[in-house]
């Protein structure tokens with residue numbers, strides 16, 4: 001241990017992070033060992049460059065933003081059935097798997113536990129996980145298959161998530177046969193001086209590395225290998241917090257196969273030109289999603305000859321990928337975005353700091369930054385009321401909250 005401690009001290013000195021060992025002596029043996037291991041795993045150069053990036057304007061004003069083509073699911077005419085038949089065949093042949101990203105912290109919702117365990121207040125009191133699973137089972141039945149389900153958790157919520165599934169008998173799924181859990185990556189949180197934080201447990205304060213971490217984690221944790229063994233070719237990746245998510249859509253799969261694209265995404269049309277959502281576009285010719293804050297008012301209001309918004313297709317985290325595309329995307333690091341968040345930590349004098357306003361930086365990769373890896377992808381506009389009922393905020397916010405999601409869910413499933 002002494003040699004290891006010496007090595008770690010040298011690393012910390014090099015990077016000006018010596019404070020991480022301030023309370024080392026007060027830890028028990030297992031925590032001491034864990035802390036040293038965690039420090040050894042930190043990519044300090046990466047953390048430094050991420051911290052430096054917090055001081056810079058990330059936007060590249062030279063980026064050329066142009067609209068991207070999309071198809072409207074309900075204006076496909078005869079092609080609807082054509083695409084649907086292609087997709088149905090692929091599903092029946094067991095070529096589809098789904099991934100639910102459930103590694104987020106759900107801070108805005110404020111639920112004590114993994115977001116997927118949240119009960120949105122239906123009479124059935126089903127959790128988000130169960131609602132998603134109901135949808136999968138119903139679709140699987142239609143095609144005579146069990147659609148493999150992969151769930152991404154974080155180190156923070158993995159144990160609780162797996163325990164919840166176990167208590168509910170995996171909702172009829174079979175763990176390690178058609179239900180798989182995998183844990184996403186993490187990065188240390190830093191304060192405004194670039195110092196890495198120590199959490200309440202005396203260990204490094206780590207935070208999940210964003211939904212963009214899904215590709216790398218799927219590959220690293222052996223999930224794409226597993227998918228190939230199961231004969232899977234297409235993977236729908238969605239969030240845990242959309243209780244109307246339609247993970248099994250033959251039309252979307254049919255379009256991807258027919259158009260020979262490796263990524264096909266769903267969109268819903270913006271509620272109004274200035275809705276604060278990310279929209280599909282092309283950035284320097286490549287598919288991308290641009291934040292509302294990155295386009296001008298003029299662009300936000302621009303319309304095509306049919307009166308449709310040129311930048312009106314919102315990204316709803318409902319995307320289909322070929323297994324090949326996931327593996328390629330997982331091989332290349334994505335850029336990290338900075339979020340300024342509240343983080344409880346132990347300061348250099350050993351005091352617990354519980355902030356009431358943001359005090360630390362968290363670094364997250366965004367799933368859609370990988371879209372620029374492909375030359376082309378399909379965007380399919382679907383109906384908001386059929387496929388998008390997000391649970392982001394608590395009821396006080398009044399939007400994208402349990403109440404609004406519950407109403408949309410009930411309406412769609414005729415529960416009133």
Ligand code: UTP
Nearest residue numbers: 101102103104105106107108208210211239240
């Ligand atoms: P959000 O970006 O809405 O974040 O995630 P969140 O963690 O649920 O909520 P806030 O921002 O803390 O309030 C969209 C989807 O991506 C998943 C979430 O679980 C959700 O399904 N996600 C997000 C991850 O799986 N990992 C992450 O690191 C971030």
